[in-house]
Amino acid sequence: MSRIGKAEIKLPDKVEVKQDSTVIKVKGPLGELQTPIFAGLSLKSEGGIVKLERSSEEQNVVALHGLTRALLMNSVKGVTAGWEKNLEITGVGYRAAKRGEDLVMNLGYSHEVVYKAPKGIKIEVIEQVKIKISGIDKQLVGQVAADIRSKRPPEPYKGKGIKYNDEFIKRKAGKTGKK
Structure with missing residues (x-):
């Protein structure tokens, strides 16, 4: 049962x-x-x-x-009540902004990354480094958050990239060099 x-x-x-x-x-x-x-x-x-x-x-x-x-x-x-996901951008010069209904992100590439939100999803940018995604469809909110995160996933050495607010990034030690 x-x-x-x-x-x-x-x-x-x-x-x-x-x-x-x-x-x-x-x-x-x-x-x-x-x-x-x-x-x-x-x-x-x-x-x-x-x-x-x-x-x-x-x-x-x-x-x-x-x-x-x-x-x-x-x-x-x-x-x-609706559903929401929060993302955080970490890295020097990495930031996000709203341009109309689009999310425009500078993520260390030579170009801006533009993300068009699907119908029924509201994207807010807080302090240039925090993104709040909200909507009524849980699956769609999670999918949009995953799509945005995939534009620059966090890397394990310096932790730069886009991560979920409550996500823990396992860090690695860098090279030790010659002795």
Whole structure:
């Protein structure tokens, strides 16, 4: 029995959940998201509580039960509070700025790196070295943060690059030289 899948989801005020044939639509104060619902699963809603039920005990249905419940919970949190990731830029001369809706970064290359934010994602630059990415879709927020980080990942010798705010960079010792 999937312990995650059988847990109930309490819906906050102003959040509506509806099931179409293959998707669950979650509508809240910040927007609307769609979560896939897989074959063998059904949505049961009573008052302000939503529960996922499965039709069989097959291994793939049991696995998808917990996954779908977690995705649905992420959607509910996204349309009520939203998701955010914070990035930090380290390095001499490395900085970021907003130009319209685009994020423009100087990362030690001979050119500026321009990143266009996808629809539904808000990017803020704080003090030229901190980037805040926010939105209602957890997967998209994480993907945008990973894309921006991949433009200059932190290197292990001096720690220069773009890292997550809570990320620890394992440092290496440099060359010791001849004796």
